[in-house]
Each structure stands twice: as structure tokens, then as C-alpha cells.
Amino acid sequence: MTDSDAAETTDVIDSIGAALAEDRSALTESEAKGLVADRGLSVPDGETVDSPDEAVEAAERIGHPVVAKVASPAVQHKSEWADGAGVAVGLEDADAVRTAAEQIFDAAADRELDAAALVEEGVDLEAGLEVIVGGTRDPSFGPTVLVGLGGIAVEVLQDVSHRIAPVSTAEAVEMTRELEASPLFDGYRGSPAVDRTAVAEAIVTVGDLLVEREEIRELEVNPLLARPDGAVALDALVTLEDE
Numbered sequence: 001m002t003d004s005d006a007a008e009t010t011d012v013i014d015s016i017g018a019a020l021a022e023d024r025s026a027l028t029e030s031e032a033k034g035l036v037a038d039r040g041l042s043v044p045d046g047e048t049v050d051s052p053d054e055a056v057e058a059a060e061r062i063g064h065p066v067v068a069k070v071a072s073p074a075v076q077h078k079s080e081w082a083d084g085a086g087v088a089v090g091l092e093d094a095d096a097v098r099t100a101a102e103q104i105f106d107a108a109a110d111r112e113l114d115a116a117a118l119v120e121e122g123v124d125l126e127a128g129l130e131v132i133v134g135g136t137r138d139p140s141f142g143p144t145v146l147v148g149l150g151g152i153a154v155e156v157l158q159d160v161s162h163r164i165a166p167v168s169t170a171e172a173v174e175m176t177r178e179l180e181a182s183p184l185f186d187g188y189r190g191s192p193a194v195d196r197t198a199v200a201e202a203i204v205t206v207g208d209l210l211v212e213r214e215e216i217r218e219l220e221v222n223p224l225l226a227r228p229d230g231a232v233a234l235d236a237l238v239t240l241e242d243e
Contacts, residue, residue, distance in 0.1 A: 032236035046120035055101035065122035072115035082107035130223035143210035150223035165207030172200035194226035
């Protein structure tokens with residue numbers, strides 16, 4: 001799967017420079033996904049749109065069901081934005097897409113926010129394990145990476161493993177094995193084993209980007225849906241600092 005917005009960008013890494021030139025402290029979700037997709041991570045097919053009509057058209061091209069999200073670097077936690085209007089999942093037809101998009105644009109207008117909407121293919125969360133892969137620039141240690149269970153589980157369980165970046169694939173695999181939730185990667189009570197190496201490769205990618213691009217303050221992929229045959233980045237956040 002590829003993000004069509006990323007595919008249309010001549011050089012997605014230049015989105016960092018463009019954001020800083022616009023005095024932005026964060027990339028949009030589409031830009032952040034383009035950044036990691038350029039390094040080989042799989043992302044859902046999606047399009048950024050500027051109206052409900054465009055959202056309906058994009059959904060027809062992508063294929064239902066789709067997800068609609070508010071798209072703005074000013075909104076980093078979309079599920080908590082505008083009383084839940086920032087994300088709508090499982091949109092099965094044009095009417096559902098139009099309603100969700102109208103709610104996004106109306107909420108943005110009410111808040112005087114210049115926002116677009118991101119329409120993406122729907123992905124079955126039951127088909128894998130939600131993982132967080134992230135990295136930050138520590139004042140003492142420099143670039144560091146982490147992995148843990150994704151979604152809200154990372155906040156509730158705080159089951160994570162850390163390393164100083166860069167890391168090798170072998171080191172990243174070991175990080176996943178240090179988690180108390182490690183048995184879930186190998187299958188548990190009938191659930192299939194997921195691709196631990198694909199998760200490790202995502203950790204390596206995040207670490208390498210932090211090492212190479214000093215403008216990145218924080219990079220988070222949450223959730224990364226680990227599946228038996230790979231992993232897909234369902235959401236991505238990149239915050240910046242202008243050195």
C-alpha cells in the first residue's frame with residue numbers, strides 16, 4: 001500500500017524544510033507518512049482533500065470502507081479533537097463519507113482552523129497487533145528510539161523498551177523481546193504470530209531519520225499495525241525544531 005499524497009511529492013524529505021520555512025513546528029499526517037514511506041514503511045492509500053465533495057470522490061477512488069481524519073499540523077491528537085469529530089472510521093458509502101467530512105470542516109471552521117481532511121483506506125485492526133514505534137531527541141543522550149504496545153495501551157501499561165539510536169535490526173528485534181507483551185508477537189490464544197522483523201525495521205527507520213535529520217524533535221508511529229506478513233503505519237506524527 002502506498003500513500004498517493006506521498007507519491008505525488010517530488011522529495012518527501014523536503015517536507016521538513018518546507019514546514020520550517022512556513023514556521024510550522026509539525027508535519028501534517030500525510031507529510032509524516034510520506035517521510036516514513038520514502039524509507040520503505042507501508043502506509044495506507046490516502047488522499048488529502050479540501051471539501052466534502054472531494055472526500056466523496058477520493059473515497060470512490062480508494063474503495064470503501066475508508067477513514068476520514070482532520071488534516072492539520074495544529075491537530076496532533078485527532079481522536080480527541082472537536083469532541084470526536086476529528087476521526088471517523090468504517091465509512092461504507094458516499095453518504096457516510098460526506099457526513100464525516102462535513103463534520104470535520106464544520107468543526108475546523110468553528111475553531112477558525114485552516115484544515116483539510118485525509119481520506120484513507122480502512123484497515124482491519126483485528127488483523128494484527130497495534131504497536132508504537134517512536135523516537136525523540138534526548139537532551140543528554142541524543143536520538144533515542146522506543147517500542148511498545150500501541151494505541152492507548154502505551155499510556156496505560158507503559159510497557160516500552162528504549163535504545164540510543166541508531167540501532168541495528170538485530171538490536172531492534174531484541175527490543176521487542178524485552179517487552180512484557182513480547183508473547184503477543186508470537187501469537188496468543190489463537191491469534192497469529194506477527195512479523196517481528198517488520199516492527200524491528202520500523203524501529204531502525206525511526207532511529208535513522210532522527211540521526212540524519214537534526215530538525216526532527218520527535219517521530220512517532222502509533223499505531224503501527226504488525227501483521228503476519230509485515231506492518232503498516234496507520235498514523236504518524238513528526239514534530240520539528242529549527243536549529
